[in-house]
Amino acid sequence: MQPYEERLSAPPSWWLIAILIGVSVGLIMLPFGTLPMLGGLIGGAALACVGVSSYGSARVRVVADSLVAGEAKIPVSALGTPQVLDAEEAAAWRSYKADPQAFMLLRSYIPTALRVEVTDPEDPTPYVYVSTRDPKALAAALTAVRSA
Known part of the structure; x- marks a missing residue:
């Protein structure tokens, strides 16, 4: 028997887009201060990366x-x-x-x-x-x- 296994992972450009989503959320939160901006940057990027990872985990x-x-x-x-x-x-x-x-x-x-x-x-x-x-x-x- 010839085994086969493949993970349909997302392309690198999707990961870049996820990071850019985090930057966008951080910029949206900038008027509220430095801490909310950092929270938005980290939280937005993390959520976007979770989405890309789950879609690419098939x-x-x-x-x-x-x-x-x-x-x-x-x-x-x-x-x-x-x-x-x-x-x-x-x-x-x-x-x-x-x-x-x-x-x-x-x-x-x-x-x-x-x-x-x-x-x-x-x-x-x-x-x-x-x-x-x-x-x-x-x-x-x-x-x-x-x-x-």
Whole structure:
């Protein structure tokens, strides 16, 4: 079996924006004095960093016989053949080709993805869309689990 694990962490520019949010809150608090300004700077930056960290904490893993994507755990036996999506195809499946019933773990800052049909007749979800930096490795891991 070929293990796979990836954390969909936020890009460095998002962390810079979080720090700038803290600076903005500090500047807003400046008229109230130095201590409120420092509190706003630290508090605003901390809250923004917590938001970026929680959004970027999504993980994609192949564990035992399941695909774990964020909060979802999907048995590989309920999945069809994985389809590797390049940046152009991934953008299409995120927008005009998207099905509202599909399970999507997407991150806009990751251009590539993997799309896998759900073959379980009891599940109304048509497919799983997972943003990943290495869709070929994820597809290989799912195929290896299915073959084992």
